[in-house]
Amino acid sequence: MTTNATACRLLALLLLLCCISRADAQVPTLQWIRDFAAPGNPAYAETMALDSGRALLVAGDFRNTLDLDAGPGTATVTSNGDVDIFLTRYDTAGRFVWARSIGGPLGDACKQVRIDRNGDILLIGYFQGTVDFDPGPGVHLETTNFSNNFLLKLDRAGNFKWVRRFDMAYLDRFDVDAQGNIFLGGSFGGATDFDPGPGTATLTAGLLDFDLYVLKLDATGNYAWAKQFPNTGGGFQRVLNLRLDKAGAIYLAGSFYNSMDADPDAGVSSLTSNGQTDAYILKLNAQGGLLWARSWGGPENEEAWGLEVDAAGSVYTSGSFINETVDFDPGTGSAVETTVNRRAYLSKFNAQGLFTWVRTPAGGFSFGQSVAVDSTQNVYLSGGYSGTVDFDPGLGSYTLPTGHLYTWKLSSAGNLAWAAGYVSQTIGGYQSIYNTTLVDAAGSVYFMSGIGGSYTVDFDPGPGTALTTAVSSWDGFMLKLSPCSRITTVNASACSSYTFNGATYTSSGTYYYTFPGTCDSIVQLNLALTGAQHQSLAVSACQAYNWNGTLLTTSGHYIDTFATTAGCDSIVDLDLTIKPLPVVSLGADTAVCTGDTLHLLAAATGAAYLWSTGATTPDLLVTSPGTYWVQATVNGCVATDTVHVAGNGACNDCSLTAESWIGPVPFGNWIRVHKNATRCTVLMDLYNAIGQLVLKEHALRDGSNTVYLYGLAAGNYYYVLHSEGKVLQRGVLRKQ
Numbered sequence: 001m002t003t004n005a006t007a008c009r010l011l012a013l014l015l016l017l018c019c020i021s022r023a024d025a026q027v028p029t030l031q032w033i034r035d036f037a038a039p040g041n042p043a044y045a046e047t048m049a050l051d052s053g054r055a056l057l058v059a060g061d062f063r064n065t066l067d068l069d070a071g072p073g074t075a076t077v078t079s080n081g082d083v084d085i086f087l088t089r090y091d092t093a094g095r096f097v098w099a100r101s102i103g104g105p106l107g108d109a110c111k112q113v114r115i116d117r118n119g120d121i122l123l124i125g126y127f128q129g130t131v132d133f134d135p136g137p138g139v140h141l142e143t144t145n146f147s148n149n150f151l152l153k154l155d156r157a158g159n160f161k162w163v164r165r166f167d168m169a170y171l172d173r174f175d176v177d178a179q180g181n182i183f184l185g186g187s188f189g190g191a192t193d194f195d196p197g198p199g200t201a202t203l204t205a206g207l208l209d210f211d212l213y214v215l216k217l218d219a220t221g222n223y224a225w226a227k228q229f230p231n232t233g234g235g236f237q238r239v240l241n242l243r244l245d246k247a248g249a250i251y252l253a254g255s256f257y258n259s260m261d262a263d264p265d266a267g268v269s270s271l272t273s274n275g276q277t278d279a280y281i282l283k284l285n286a287q288g289g290l291l292w293a294r295s296w297g298g299p300e301n302e303e304a305w306g307l308e309v310d311a312a313g314s315v316y317t318s319g320s321f322i323n324e325t326v327d328f329d330p331g332t333g334s335a336v337e338t339t340v341n342r343r344a345y346l347s348k349f350n351a352q353g354l355f356t357w358v359r360t361p362a363g364g365f366s367f368g369q370s371v372a373v374d375s376t377q378n379v380y381l382s383g384g385y386s387g388t389v390d391f392d393p394g395l396g397s398y399t400l401p402t403g404h405l406y407t408w409k410l411s412s413a414g415n416l417a418w419a420a421g422y423v424s425q426t427i428g429g430y431q432s433i434y435n436t437t438l439v440d441a442a443g444s445v446y447f448m449s450g451i452g453g454s455y456t457v458d459f460d461p462g463p464g465t466a467l468t469t470a471v472s473s474w475d476g477f478m479l480k481l482s483p484c485s486r487i488t489t490v491n492a493s494a495c496s497s498y499t500f501n502g503a504t505y506t507s508s509g510t511y512y513y514t515f516p517g518t519c520d521s522i523v524q525l526n527l528a529l530t531g532a533q534h535q536s537l538a539v540s541a542c543q544a545y546n547w548n549g550t551l552l553t554t555s556g557h558y559i560d561t562f563a564t565t566a567g568c569d570s571i572v573d574l575d576l577t578i579k580p581l582p583v584v585s586l587g588a589d590t591a592v593c594t595g596d597t598l599h600l601l602a603a604a605t606g607a608a609y610l611w612s613t614g615a616t617t618p619d620l621l622v623t624s625p626g627t628y629w630v631q632a633t634v635n636g637c638v639a640t641d642t643v644h645v646a647g648n649g650a651c652n653d654c655s656l657t658a659e660s661w662i663g664p665v666p667f668g669n670w671i672r673v674h675k676n677a678t679r680c681t682v683l684m685d686l687y688n689a690i691g692q693l694v695l696k697e698h699a700l701r702d703g704s705n706t707v708y709l710y711g712l713a714a715g716n717y718y719y720v721l722h723s724e725g726k727v728l729q730r731g732v733l734r735k736q
Contacts, residue, residue, distance in 0.1 A: 027418050028445060028481035030460045032094035034070045035468055036086075037475035041065055043086070044109075045476025048436040048448045051115040054510040055097065056090045056438075056446060059113040059123055060476050068099040081105030085125060087113070087135070087158065092440065092510070094480060100135035100158045104128070116176045116219070119156035124149065124171040124184070134160035151184070151196075153221065164196035164221045169213065173242040175250075177286075180219030185239040185252050187212055195223040203228045212237050214250060214264070214288055227288040232270065233258025235277070241307035248286035253317050255279055255303035262293035275299035279319055281307070283353060292353035298324035306346075306371030306381065310412070313351030316379050318368035320344050328358040344368030346381045348414065357414045364389035366406075370437040372445075377412040382437040382447055391419035404457050407437060407447055407481070420445075420461035420481060442512035442524060448478035493528040495568035500525055533570045540577045542637035552576055582607050584632040586643035591625070596726040598622040598645060600630070601685075603693055607632035618691040621727065654680035654723045662719065666736040673705040680723040686733075687718045709735075 036043040036058070043062040050056055061083050068088040069075035077086050077099055084103025087110075090096055102108065110125035126149050127142065133152055134140040136159050142150070149171040153161040172186035187210040188203070194215050195201040201223055205211035212229035231237050235257025243251045255277040262282050263269040269290055271280055278297030281304060285291055296302070298321060306318030322342040329335040335358050337345065344366040348356040364387030372380040385406050392398035393414060400406060400421030409417040435449035451457055452474045459479050460466040468477060492498055497506050501523075505511060511525040539545060544553045548560060558574040582604040592598040600620040602609055610631045611620050622628060625647040631640045659676040675682060684707070686695035694717070698707060714735050721729040 027420050027461050028443075028483045029462060030464070030466055031444070031480040031482050033459050033466055033468060033477060033479040034090070034094055035475055035477045036060060036062070036066065036068070037470070037472045038064075038066060039471045042472040042474040043476045044474055045448050045450055045478060046110055047112045048438060048446065048478060049113045049115045049121075050438045050440060050446065051119055052117070052509065054092045054440060056092060056478070057087065057113055057115060057121060058090070058448065058476075058478060059085065059087045059110045061109045062086050062101075069096040070094065071096055075099040077101035079103055082107040084108055085110045085123075087121070087123065087154075089158070092444070092480070098158055100154075102131065102133060102135055102152070104131040111171065112173055114174065114176050116180050117178055118180065120161065120180075121154040121156070121158070122174070122176060122182065123152045123154070124174055125152075126150065126171075133163040136160060149186075151182070151217075151221065162221050164217070166194070166196060168192040169194060169215075170210075172239045175242050175244045177244050177248055178246075181224070182217040182219070182221070183242065183244060183250055184215045184217070185213065185242040187237055187239065194226040197222055199223060201226055206231065209234045210236060212239055212252070212254075212260070214242075214252065214284065216288070225288060227264035227284075229264050229282075230261045231256075232261050233273070238303070240303060240305050243307050243309050245309045245313055246311070247313075249291065249313075250284040250286070250288065251307060251309060251315060252282040252284070253280065253304035253307040255301075256295070263290045264288060265290065269293050271295040273297055275324075276301045278302055279304040279317070281315060281317060281349065281353075283315070294330040294349065294353055294355075296326065296328050296330050296347075297321075298326040300324045302326065305369045308371040308373050308379070310373040310377045310379075311375070312377060314356065314377070314412075315349045315351075315353075316346065316371050316373065317349075318344065318346045318371045318381050318383070320367035320383075329355040331355050341365045341387075342367055344381065344383050344385075346371070346379065346408070346410065346414075348379070359393040359410060359414050361385070361393070361408070362390040363387065370435050372437040372439045374439045374443055375441060378417060379410050379412070380437050380439055380445060381408045381410075382406065382435050382449070383408075385421075386424075392416045404451070404455070405435070405447075405449055407445060407461075409445075422461065422479075423458045424455060440512075441510075443483045445481040446478060447481070448476070450474055450476045488523045489526065490523055491526045493530065495530055498527055498529065500527075505529075530568050533568065534573070535570065536573045536575070538575045538577075540579060540636070542579050543581050545576055545578065547574060547576075552578070554578060579635050579637050581637050582632040582634040582639040584630060584639045584641045586628070586630060586641045589644040589646070590725050591646040592622055593726065594647070596623070598725045599720060599722050599727045600628060600643060601693075602630045602632055602641075604632035604634065604639070605692060607634045609633075618687075654678055654682075654726060654728065656682070656721065656728045660729065662731065662733065666734040667709070668736060669710050670706055670708045671733065673700055673707060675700045675702055675705065677702045678723075682721055682723050682728060685720045685722070687720075688713075689716050689718075 036045050041064040043066050045060040048058050065078045067074050067076050080103050084101050086101050088099040106128035108127040112124050114122045126147050128147050130143040132139055149166045151164045169188040169192050170186040171184050174184040189205050189207050189210045191204045193200055193202050209231045211231050215226045216224040237256045238254040240254040257277050259272045262271050274297045278295050279302045280295040282293045283291040302321050303319045304317040308316045320342050325338040327336050328347050337360050342365055343360050345360045347358040366385040366389050368381050368383040370382050390397050390399050401423045403421040404424035405422040407420045438446040451470045456469040458465050458467055497504050508529045544551050555578045560572050561569050584602050584604040586600050602618050609616050612629045625645050627644050629642040657676045662673050682700045683697040712735050717733045
């Protein structure tokens, strides 16, 4: 009984493992495909990025015109001459969001696009001649006499932020860390200034045998540092990929000829090829110091095209080798693979740079290019193939129909999960270069590449068909595969946080949760958090401001909280500036004598004036009774005063004769006023050139008066002699 029971348990376990293997090996389902081209108008889909909001950005090059809206609408971009750059945004359902184009009359191209944590977009490429890098209504021109590289930053909506140009360095690949710092890698020759700003940071390499470099810029594009990897063996070195891990370590992958020094600092870490060009990986710390370097290859040419780092720090690379035997273990072990045709490879190293495994599809013709990893450390490789190719690296066999392009999923241990083939309906093999593979949190795969000529490809890896035929010399495309055909969708909204299945989310987005079980156990949560809505107001008011029933009379920063209709807080920040009203006074009501002139003075400092008569001067001469008002405006604030002038018939005469005079002209620190004898009190007012009162109602006696005027600036001054509201004399004096 014990033996039979054990056998039954073992059989049940084997059946369970078989079922699990078959479920995991299930080829994902095609969700959608988008084509970038039009008859006679080629388009190259060069690069793709996926942001945290689950939106896709695709960048590439095009000629003539290109409609980037795959739906019923149109979103046409037009080149400015030769080849231009396009950038377009889609959601993960493949729906068009927006499109931009950049370029000049000569050929321009992009190489790679990335999205930083804030959702800003970064793009590298090269340009010729004069190019406006602002894809919006603004203008930002850059001009070069040669072909120069650029780094462009746009916001999430595709609006221009800044651009940096590099005159002698090739910008081949880059990545962005959590703080928005930008790390670029490539090659350069001669004396090259790596500071794109006004400063200088020159490194020097051979004019023909280029060196490699790593350059760090901050989030605003300012220079931080640059490191150089000397070319010690001649020939050409290349950076084919660059990635960062969560700890900020920098990884470079590519190829080199003969030998190279992998240590950018004072030390030496030599790598030597086994024939022509070999592949390499370098791991640097966040300051650019070497942690480890590895290389591998055979007698022919090898390179590392793909590069990715998983959450555990394991490093994956991909490429191809042809008609040779290669030991992929750069350490003391051995991992030998042999091929007579071109064959793809996918290799894995641990975080310390120790070789873990290599996998190659058997038979036929294949190459590997882009690599991606998911949250459970499965790895995905995409590339091209033709003939009969076995994608099971184990003892089993898993072949695809004679095809064109493929995506290959392996577990972290290097075992087959599935392989998806995109089958060419045209005899002659495949066309595929510069493809990109991305994986989102739900395990959906996004693949971008191209087909050319008149090729027709079935992009549905399952039993269905999704035929696409190239309509130009080169058509770019992207597609989405999902591991499950049915995903439960939950749409939710909340104020500041939302708890789902024990997890609390504090930001809007699309989240996935996989329940243990079958394919149907994936839930997609579309979460919208309205949060505490913040609104900032900057208000300038005169004298006081009524804010929601409260009268504020003092400048300052005020905060108030309201409840929205959804029950969320709405916080309003008020930056309030209270401006004083002008001080204007025409004095008490008065009277004017028949035949006399009454002088009304507003005297508000720095004001603009408007009198009831239409006059705009600081003062007004009145000869008849009536009601007079003046309006004074300072910094947009208005004050008004009114005076009633009554008639007073004939008044006692008070006048100045020719015997009265004022001098000298010009004057220094005093003036002398000689006044004839009068039976009234005569007062003197003095104004500067802008109407400010500098001397008020200085009483003058009969005969000679000395008036001291210290501290006055040089210039013209205006005097008024008056008595009981009657202007007796006015004139101009000059201070030397």
